[in-house]
Amino acid sequence: MMRPPAPAGVWFVTPGHHFARFPAAHGCGADVALVDLEDSVPSAMKPQARQGAAAFFTDPSAAGRVLGVRISSPTTRDGILDLAAIADYPVRPDIVLIPKAESARDFEIAAGALDAPGYTPHLYALIETPRAIEELPSIVRAERIAGLVFGTADYATALGCSKGWEAMLHARSALVTSAAAAGICVIDSPYFDLDDLDGLRDESERARDLGFAGKCCVHPRQLPVVTAVFTPADEEIAAAREIVAAADKAGGRIIRVHGQMIGPPMVKAARALLARVDGPTPHEVSA
DSSP states (O other): OOOOOOOOOEEEEEEEEOOHHHHHHHOOSSSEEEEOOOOTTOGGGGOOOOHHHHHHHHSSSGGGOOOOOOOOOTTTTTHHHHHHHHHHHHOSSSSEEEEESSSSSHHHHHHHHHTTTTTTEEEEEEEESHHHHHHHHHHTOTTTTEEEOOHHHHHHHHHHHOOOOOHHHHHHHHHHHHHHHHHEEEEEOOOOOOTTTHHHHHHHHHHHHHHHHHEEESSSGGGGHHHHHHHHHHHHHHHHHHHHHHHHHHHSSSSTTTTEEEEEHHHHHHHHHHHHHHHHOOOHOOO
16 A cells, blocks of 8 residues: 655644644644644743643544644754654654754654654654755655755744845755655745735745745635645646646647647646646555
């Protein structure tokens, strides 16, 4: 049985010490809901958060959701305590997001602490330091890596630059290139101006066009905008179906659809879009 694909799409992050917000996170409609044990939790609240976050995965409203947790760096005391706590949760997360990831060793530590018979969570690297950008070719080839997430706040702070699109373009381009080379997905950073929904839409569209498979949200009002951007339009889906049908009928020959010459790369892109919309075929699931 093939392992389910690593989750992409729209991610929503909620602080781990605000327990009353957990049901809202579960029902927000995001593809992935994450509880945070790292930056959004004050140091004094971290012990309470890592224990209380167990309820994020056992709450009745969590049923059927794709859920994850952002731990502290596994090379820190807080990260080690996070991993120990999560390993004892009665229901464990589908996704573990590893911040400040800078080497394949981070994944070995997390996997060593968490992997168990019948349980191997998807491990994502949060790329947010200059060293991580330099080490991307080795990070994306870590044995247990499922995907990448970009963190503009820490990265911009380290560089002493703005979080604007132009300033972050080199890093974003490096992430999508390395992820594509390794065959894994990459999720874009949150947009931190909560009142600028036009700016959020613009950045989301640019990230999608660059090759990101989704984007993180930190407030419920951001979700409709990001979801609309990363959900294929009906016209796109119909066009993809037409391309795939024509390609299958042509038996591998170059085809023409509505006056456009369609070669193998465009057919592959159409098939990928339909795989996201329709899910894997029975053959792919049983492979």
